[in-house]
Amino acid sequence: MNWQSITFDWNQARAFLVTAEEGSLSAAARALGLTQPTLSRQVAALEEALGVTLFERVNKSLMLTEAGVELAEHVRSMGEAASRVSLAASGQSQQIEGLVTISTTDVMAAYLLPDILKDLRRKAPGIEVRVISTNSLSDLRRREADIAIRHVAPDHPELYARKLRDANGRIFAARSYLEQFGRTLTKHDAPDLDFLGYEDNEQLIGYLRALGLDVTQANIKISSPNLLVAWEYVRLGFGLGVGADEIAARCPEIVPAFEDVPSLSFPIWLVTHRELHTSLRIRTVFDHLAEGLLAVKSQAKT
Amino acid sequence: MNWQSITFDWNQARAFLVTAEEGSLSAAARALGLTQPTLSRQVAALEEALGVTLFERVNKSLMLTEAGVELAEHVRSMGEAASRVSLAASGQSQQIEGLVTISTTDVMAAYLLPDILKDLRRKAPGIEVRVISTNSLSDLRRREADIAIRHVAPDHPELYARKLRDANGRIFAARSYLEQFGRTLTKHDAPDLDFLGYEDNEQLIGYLRALGLDVTQANIKISSPNLLVAWEYVRLGFGLGVGADEIAARCPEIVPAFEDVPSLSFPIWLVTHRELHTSLRIRTVFDHLAEGLLAVKSQAKT
DNA sequence: TAGGTGATATACAAATTTGCATGAACTGGC
DNA sequence: GCCAGTTCATGCAAATTTGTATATCACCTA
Numbered sequence: 001m002n003w004q005s006i007t008f009d010w011n012q013a014r015a016f017l018v019t020a021e022e023g024s025l026s027a028a029a030r031a032l033g034l035t036q037p038t039l040s041r042q043v044a045a046l047e048e049a050l051g052v053t054l055f056e057r058v059n060k061s062l063m064l065t066e067a068g069v070e071l072a073e074h075v076r077s078m079g080e081a082a083s084r085v086s087l088a089a090s091g092q093s094q095q096i097e098g099l100v101t102i103s104t105t106d107v108m109a110a111y112l113l114p115d116i117l118k119d120l121r122r123k124a125p126g127i128e129v130r131v132i133s134t135n136s137l138s139d140l141r142r143r144e145a146d147i148a149i150r151h152v153a154p155d156h157p158e159l160y161a162r163k164l165r166d167a168n169g170r171i172f173a174a175r176s177y178l179e180q181f182g183r184t185l186t187k188h189d190a191p192d193l194d195f196l197g198y199e200d201n202e203q204l205i206g207y208l209r210a211l212g213l214d215v216t217q218a219n220i221k222i223s224s225p226n227l228l229v230a231w232e233y234v235r236l237g238f239g240l241g242v243g244a245d246e247i248a249a250r251c252p253e254i255v256p257a258f259e260d261v262p263s264l265s266f267p268i269w270l271v272t273h274r275e276l277h278t279s280l281r282i283r284t285v286f287d288h289l290a291e292g293l294l295a296v297k298s299q300a301k302t
Numbered sequence: 303m304n305w306q307s308i309t310f311d312w313n314q315a316r317a318f319l320v321t322a323e324e325g326s327l328s329a330a331a332r333a334l335g336l337t338q339p340t341l342s343r344q345v346a347a348l349e350e351a352l353g354v355t356l357f358e359r360v361n362k363s364l365m366l367t368e369a370g371v372e373l374a375e376h377v378r379s380m381g382e383a384a385s386r387v388s389l390a391a392s393g394q395s396q397q398i399e400g401l402v403t404i405s406t407t408d409v410m411a412a413y414l415l416p417d418i419l420k421d422l423r424r425k426a427p428g429i430e431v432r433v434i435s436t437n438s439l440s441d442l443r444r445r446e447a448d449i450a451i452r453h454v455a456p457d458h459p460e461l462y463a464r465k466l467r468d469a470n471g472r473i474f475a476a477r478s479y480l481e482q483f484g485r486t487l488t489k490h491d492a493p494d495l496d497f498l499g500y501e502d503n504e505q506l507i508g509y510l511r512a513l514g515l516d517v518t519q520a521n522i523k524i525s526s527p528n529l530l531v532a533w534e535y536v537r538l539g540f541g542l543g544v545g546a547d548e549i550a551a552r553c554p555e556i557v558p559a560f561e562d563v564p565s566l567s568f569p570i571w572l573v574t575h576r577e578l579h580t581s582l583r584i585r586t587v588f589d590h591l592a593e594g595l596l597a598v599k600s601q602a603k604t
Numbered sequence: 605t606a607g608g609t610g611a612t613a614t615a616c617a618a619a620t621t622t623g624c625a626t627g628a629a630c631t632g633g634c
Numbered sequence: 635g636c637c638a639g640t641t642c643a644t645g646c647a648a649a650t651t652t653g654t655a656t657a658t659c660a661c662c663t664a
Contacts, residue, residue: 001323001444002444002445002446003320003333003334004445005384005385005388005389005445006316006381006384006385006388007334007335008384008387008388008391009313010312010313010315010316010380010384011311011312011313013312013384013387014308014312018305021303024640024641024642025641025642026640026641026642031305032305032309033309034622034623035622035623035624036641036642036643037622037623037624037642037643037644038621038622038623040642040643040644041621041622041643041644042621044643050387050388050391050392050394050395051391051392051395051397051400052391052394052395057642057643059629059630059631059641060628060629060630060631060640060641060642060643061630061631061640061641061642062641062642067394070390070394071387071390071391071394074383074386074387074390075383075387077383077386078312078380078383078384078387079308080383081376081377081379081380081382081383082307082308082310082312082315082380083307083308084376084379085310085315085352085373085376085377085380086307086308086310086352087307088372088373088376089310089352089353089354089373090352090353092352092354092369092372092373093352093353093354095353098353142303142304143304143306143307144304326610326611326612327611327612328610328611328612336652336653337652337653337654338611338612338613339612339613339614339652339653339654340651340652340653342612342613342614343613343614343651343652344651346613359612359613361611361659361660361661362610362611362612362613362658362659362660362661363610363611363612363660364611364612
């Protein structure tokens with residue numbers, strides 16, 4: 001092998017990659033945790049070393065040159081390989097310490113995780129946990145998280161998934177909200193009720209109608225894509241909201257709204273990257289989460 | 303994109319790659335033009351950063367661990383991408399200066415190239431030329447050379463090739479060698495003659511027999527895989543040797559050995575990497591070589 | 605058994621790279 | 635038109651990385 005051809009500074013290549021992707025030296029510096037002057041010099045040095053002008057400096061901003069576009073393509077594949085290096089390294093690491101990022105819904109993060117994480121801290125004090133609560137399916141494959149709690153089965157072969165159990169959800173309301181009716185609600189009351197909306201209210205209405213509730217967009221007066229906020233509004237008596245039984249069980253002031261509306265079932269999946277699952281650190285958290293999330297069920301039953 | 307996962311030091315990854323491939327820190331240091339302590343520290347730092355033991359240090363030597371083998375795989379693909387970066391960069395570079403490596407046979411390098419390169423130095427003084435004369439087909443794809451002069455058509459789609467012309471070769475001898483016979487040789491003399499051997503004498507004998515010469519291994523008393531050395535022996539009268547007409551034309555003491563043996567024709571191809579051919583520097587040399595090697599023909603005719 | 609070769613690790617000084625501070629120039633909102 | 639917010643480039647001091655020199659160990663040969 002001719003190693004001479006790869007003796008350019010690989011960190012400068014990384015600087016170029018991130019600058020090209022982020023669009024500016026400053027943004028790249030922020031992304032990499034370096035400073036803008038450093039990136040500026042690294043990119044300039046790479047141009048010098050390769051004998052190619054990568055960016056057109058026009059008006060204090062950067063534009064990729066034609067050559068830059070072509071080179072960015074190849075540097076990107078370096079970056080993808082680097083990403084795999086990092087992934088494999090995390091998987092190979094057998095230390096029970098370091099950062100583990102968990103992705104889940106904000107409601108889960110707020111209500112179910114705290115107890116589980118408290119135990120984890122005792123069991124594995126070297127592990128630092130970072131919870132990113134996002135409703136969108138954060139992509140494990142892009143390493144935005146190490147472990148995700150999902151309610152749909154992942155289909156990508158790179159991912160390792162374990163279905164923990166099915167959980168039940170239903171429509172809840174605060175006692176204070178129900179008091180104004182002075183009686184138990186039935187599905188015939190639906191057109192006159194207030195429902196809390198989430199991100200996609202069309203979809204929500206579809207679900208509700210499937211349950212036999214005659215509701216329209218007009219029944220949704222307040223929405224929040226932040227489920228935690230919406231759930232707080234339910235708790236405060238602004239209206240009815242869909243939630244999981246085991247979450248509601250932790251809120252004494254919230255009770256099932258209807259007697260005659262069936263509960264719906266949804267699965268709880270624990271997902272990680274296949275390569276990461278060999279990591280002792282990741283596996284420790286994975287197994288602990290699995291155990292903890294299964295235990296919640298029995299708690300909810302009592 | 304999550305850039306956090308690629309913030310390990312890429313140069314350390316390169317250090318690991320070359321160390322793993324070369325088998326030792328010292329060899330890697332030589333290959334990269336760095337020192338052994340530097341490599342030692344870079345590899346150790348990478349192990350620290352990734353939290354993975356890459357090498358087992360046993361008896362002052364290194365053995366890849368299982369994790370190291372797995373990671374080496376991914377780092378290798380980083381290296382391959384880096385190689386493509388370098389290749390593309392060379393291709394994009396529009397400077398008429400820098401190093402160009404030419405691969406050809408030693409005989410070509412010694413007899414045909416000097417004049418051509420002399421002109422090139424005048425035409426493009428900024429270009430530094432390095433001639434690696436090897437008989438084996440040095441792999442352009444591995445960047446061991448930028449331009450190669452070949453006698454077979456390359457078949458790889460990554461390569462750009464131009465067939466310059468056909469050249470003639472035949473069997474030559476020094477006048478001093480022929481004098482001992484006092485007459486013109488014919489193919490019937492073959493069993494009693496001395497032939498110079500090259501690398502693969504079986505193959506050479508096959509060629510000679512195909513020309514109607516009844517020779518065996520016993521006719522080859524002296525061989526050298528270095529064609530230049532063998533040709534020098536022909537010149538000094540040690541025996542007969544196969545050579546190109548245009549080379550022989552430059553050696554007054556060498557003349558065709560037989561009257562009744564036909565000449566054989568072989569093509570001259572100029573080959574470079576497809577991506578490199580867009581480089582002004584490479585192209586300058588490529589075109590100059592093409593022009594020069596075509597001009598040799600008319601010279602030989604006169 | 606002695607000596608030569610070749611491997612890795614470490615102390616220390618030199619060289620390089622980095623971050624901070626700053627200046628200049630452009631963009632967009634008011 | 636002006637001002638706040640961003641951008642990139644550069645001087646300078648601090649931090650990091652590198653190379654040199656050296657110690658140690660293993661292996662092979664005479």
